[in-house]
Amino acid sequence: MIENFIPPFNFNDIFIEPWTYGFESYIWIFLMGFFVNAACGLVGNFIILRRMALVGDAISHSLLPGIALAFILSSSRSTTVIVIGAISAGLLTTIFIEYIYKTSRVKADAAIGIVFSTFFAIGVILITMYADHVDLDADCVLYGEIGFIPFDERASFAGINLGPIPVVRMAGVTIVVLLLINLFYKELLVTSFDVGLANSLGINTNLFHYGLMAVLSVVIVSAFESVGAILVIAMLIFPGATASLISHRLPITLGLSLFLSILYSLIGVHLAIWLNCSIAGAMVVVAGLIFTGVWLFNPTNGLIKKMGLTRKLTK
Amino acid sequence: MFFQSNLHAAKIGELTETSVFEQALRFLSLKDPAVRIAVLGSIFLGINCGLLGSFIVVRKLALVGDALSHAVLPGVALGFMWNMTKDPIAIFVGATIAGLIGVTAVNLIKDTTKIKEDSVLGMVLAGFYGVGIVLLTMIQNLPFGNKSGLDKFLFGQAAALSVSDIQLIGSITLLCLIIVYFFYKEFLVISFDFSFAQSTGIPAKAFHYLLMLLLTFSVVVALQAVGVVLVSALLITPAATAYLLTDRMHRMLFLAALFGMLSGLTGAFLSFLGNDLPTGPFMVVAASSLFIAAFLFGPRYGLIPKFLKRKNQSYQIEVENTLKAIYQVLEKNNFKEEGVLFDKLAEHRNESIVDTENQINKILKMGCATLNENENSDSNYFKQKLISLTPTGWTRACEIVRNHRLWELYLTNEAQYAADHVHEDAEIIEHVLGDDTVRKLEKMLNFPTRDPHGKLIPGLKYLEDNGTHNSKSAVTQI
Structure with missing residues (x-):
């Protein structure tokens, strides 16, 4: 029965073809996937450290009404309007969540659940009701599609052809994220680990908190058309979490996240070609498999190694 | 809330061919069997989700509900693949198994690594969801099979419920009601003091997993009406609203079930007014309006009474x-x-x-x-x-x-x-x-x-x- 669902494995079709005949399109799909994973993974490292993974989840859902409203109000696909819509939706989500759990007896987890579901529901209603104005469909919201991103419009700088506009934009976001991390590395490190110490050192912790949320919103909104609102959480958390199983040093986990992004994108593209399925979904499956592999077989503190140790000790 | 329904009705009316009043009348008179099924389904779901949601809200497990609701997606897809139709039983079994694997994975990763709970929940949520999306897109790209109705699992459509769906939802609701009624004391104790429950000889872990099982059941039966993404809201929001209004658990259960029912009904009504509008988002907006009302005007903990006091x-x-x-x-x-x-x-x-x-x-x-x-x-x-x-x-x-x-x-x-x-x-x-x-x-x-x-x-x-x-x-x- 299962052979009905899993297409035959043909090495030539799956691994050779994309890089020879299909090179022109697959290289951009691979790069787009890499930049999405890299930007999300880098920011995600700090989100994990701050134990805000689920706030990231909430923001990724809440951007939807921001994007939808930006489409409806501006009636054009203007990047600035969409980014402004996304940042304000992201910051509003954070503020609402904090307001609810600080002023009422509702706990933080329930506050997160209530705020993001409300925002997301409003977004879906806006998209279905103003379908003519909003150039988004429900599928795109749920899982995006890298394959459908227009790659024919090229960006050029000083006469040099840089590549398709969406890829160049995503690359720009990744570079900006890298630059920001470089510039504010020390501050981000201190505010992530010890807010009290950061305050006593004269660092404006609130500024970094909301700044990080704003950067997170920008990263999520630029990844939106590739991976949608929900899979982006995997891109945010998996690289950092997998890296944290291998090392506890932030510079190393940041580097590992970049390396993992290449793996997710490369293997994900081939998996998607083989199974004829969503590329973003395939990348997440790869991320999940790599995490499981590291979790079980990591030579220093993998689950199997640990079980062996316990058995030795109990003997 | 009535004001709000009028507001939405007016907007939807601009888009639909049939008159809003006719549609509203059709809904309220309950003459249409499809309407009766949708209403019955929404009432059952509201009661069920409110009841079980109360336990996870007081235990600060609200986002476990969220992770669970995303984790069932691969099970839905596999259940569909079983014989390539929307067979409620196959989907129910598949989704329940996937949900339980998800919950177990959360516990396993949390216990064996240093990764914090929030990241673990995020990983399980998005990872399982990714597998589900891969399977769903594979099904969509297959040249055979009756794929209609599968997309309803993502955003929900109460009008797409069938009689066999209702039987399933009804029996699950009855099961939850009976179990909660007979083991109310045990659930109460594990909700507020897990170690105390263990020390008094209650099999606390067993009751925890029983609760997770019931939760998975209700998430799975709610999927078609509310959708994968928003099921968690139906668990969390009515229960949190009730939590703002009372300090007693049995009152909270009752109120949460009532609010869940009201949200379900309002959502079904509003989505019925337009053409092919998803039900889930409207249920969530209705539930959130109730929450905002309780947050502002709740007599004991509301913002405005507190301010006046x-x-x-x-x-x-x-x-x-x-x-x-x-x-x-x-x-x-x-x-x-x-x-x-x-x-x-x-x-x-x-x-x-x-x-x-x-x-x-x-x-x-x-x-x-x-x-x-x-x-x-x-x-x-x-x-x-x-x-x-x-x-x-x-x-x-x-x-x-x-x-x-x-x-x-x-x-x-x-x-x-x-x-x-x-x-x-x-x-x-x-x-x-x-x-x-x-x-x-x-x-x-x-x-x-x-x-x-x-x-x-x-x-x-x-x-x-x-x-x-x-x-x-x-x-x-x-």
């Missing part, structure tokens, strides 16, 4: 401070005068005469004082009027001064404070000391007559014995 309290304190000031001015002259002049009071309180007038107006309104003509009339208005306290005003003023001085004495005698450090503390506590505490203080201090500064502590005995008012006796009677 605080305002009322500060008004009370201002009035009491004015009465106390009048008492002190009178005391300076050994209670020889019948009343106090405006300017004397303003001078005593170190404030402008206008502020004093505002404060006096407050106590006049409460019937604590009267304005009399001053005998040696002056051209200045504020010197013409003499403020005299009424019997109620006197009692209140004496009480406050008494509270203040008793507390000062308590601090010096019992808490070993220096006599010059006790005033500020007493300024605050005098407004909140209840009768019981005052009686206790009197007893403890052996019915004192003078405070640490040597001033008389006004007694209340005379006033209690004899309703008539006499300022001097009220003070001198100890």
